[in-house]
Amino acid sequence: MSKNTIIYGDVYSGINSLEDSSISVVITSPPYWKQRDYGFEGQIGQERTPEEYIGKLRTIFGVLKDKLTDDGVFYLNIGDKYLNKYGNSHLLQIPYRLAYHMIEDGWILEDIIIWYKTNHMPSSIDNRFTNSYEPVFVFAKNKNNKYRKSRNILKLPLQQTKYKHTAVFPEKLVQSLLEITHLDYGDTILDPFAGTGTVGVVVNRYSKNLNTILIEKSSEYIEIIKERLHVNNTIEVEDLNYLVKPIALKRLNQNQNKLKLLETLKNDLLTEKYGEVFIANNSEEFLASLTFMTTNEFKSFHREDAVFFIGVKDWKIDDLYYPYNMINHGYILRNMLVIETKEGWYPVFMFVSDSKRVSYRFYIDHLRKPVKEQENRDWNKENFIGLEINNSFKKPSITGHISDVIERYGDGFPKIISVLYKNNEVFLELVLHPSNDEIIREGLIFKCYKCGSIIEEPFDPIDKNFCSCCGALLWQDLESVPIIEEPDNIVIEWNKLSNMKLKEAKSHNTLLLQEKQSKSKFKDIDRINWGASPGARKLVLGEYFTKVRLYKVDQSLVGHYLTILRKSKNFNLSDIEKKFPSSYKHKIGHWFRKDMGGSTPLPEDIEKLKEIFGIEHDAFLDALSKTVLKLSTVKSSIKGRIPSDFWESDSDKNLKEYLRQSYLPLVIDRV
16 A cells, blocks of 8 residues: 555444554544434444444444554544433543443553643533543554554644544544554554544654554545545445444442441431432542442432532543443533642532432532633623624524613613614513623512511522521521522613613504614614624624623522412412413413423513512512523623632642532521
């Protein structure tokens, strides 16, 4: 073969076409499960289950082992996935389960290198840590191999690429792996999932004395590889049929030695009802702690919404495999945290109960990292006319554009605007200032109905709710519902907007208001050319306004309060369902739920509920029905960044105490 060889065909067939013991180094990153559809039959990553996906890769890598030289090394980068994109979803531990079964097939796992993405994507998910790293497994056929063990953490940024629909496999990662490999003259480097040929490009730049073989099934990518490596010809291989057996789940073994060890660990695993932080010294302790978590003694001691961080310093592959197994014992794995040390790293697993009744108590705001001071913008110089408005409260959702700025804050940011929607309706809207929008949305005040003291933790969905000041029992019925107040400044602005709307309604009907707006210079611009406005051009930069609830309230509290109202009227759910259209049949039950499967009624639905319950004014429902516009743009949260699942060793915080803050209430409940 020539210096750069391209094999066009299925990965299994391509590997089979190679000579045995001909490959010195393999560097690859296969398609991740359910990540992307590459548009051809038999592709890797679109298997029905993760077990089928792992089974297929296990089969392919079994053939690959025969092609590796006796001292060869295989670098495998593979990312993890959650079972579902949203909600209380289980982390599948795909990379580590694959590694476990490859070891069963005779592979030697030399190391697991953590690639921490220094510019990882931020996340808006606030019930777990942001995913920021991927593992790179170092496999070999023999202990005497080309891998030169070094620090097993690589801190490298993601790399932009001009090629669409391709995996982000940065050149610096490939080069870093080459640098920790003993390479001889004429060694051959293989990438069996070549994509756009990044491995080949880096190898050619790294050394002129190495050969590359790239296997790729996509004809589109083959052409890109040819262009990048200056190769004209390819070797085409025919597809081969092969049998794939999904992997079987291995159960956590509860042997007598482990049970004896438990007696010495119980004091460390039964410390607080809200959750636990336990870092085992070795694999035996760790697996024993997982075993104890499956017992009634452990479960009955802790609250149903407790959060558990269980780690292990001197870990083995079993310790990375069995946390997935906890899904069969009533737990959901939300994160595998990587803790950097001077020697390398160790894992800490975040578990929560698989509860359908309540959401787990995880306060991400207690853990946020401070951000650099936000860039100050001169809002007075910015034209917001034409900026898009997204109103997801309408079903189906509708979009509109700012047609006029009625009033501004002191620094020039819009406070009250008029919005022209695509259905030709015009509405006045209140806008939150981006400097404090998050704080305001969480600013609803709850006070004890008896003594008037502020309640720091408004609602506990599991235990009884007491006032920490006077001991009064709260949230039992309408009489014991806390007093609900809105911040004074918001009340003033909301009343001002309401008066403006009332004034408009008295002097204009909808058509006249629309005609008034049409006199603006913005209206003279053809809808298809709204981008001519400086404000509208910001759409290209990703800025727009979103209609959101003025106050964020936990679904568990919404469901509980609606249940109190329903019981006060002696209604059952069917009584309420009869008052709504038939299309609401499957929605209404979710309004009264307290778990992650619940949903909050839309503002118009709240008005209907008030009518059904015979309520004209209700502080809680009134607050819940208010909406505002919030600027959606690329900016850090004013409360700080959501922390990632990688803990750097230079952190000046105590890890255990830091993790405890994620589930402890600000004020301990009165007993």
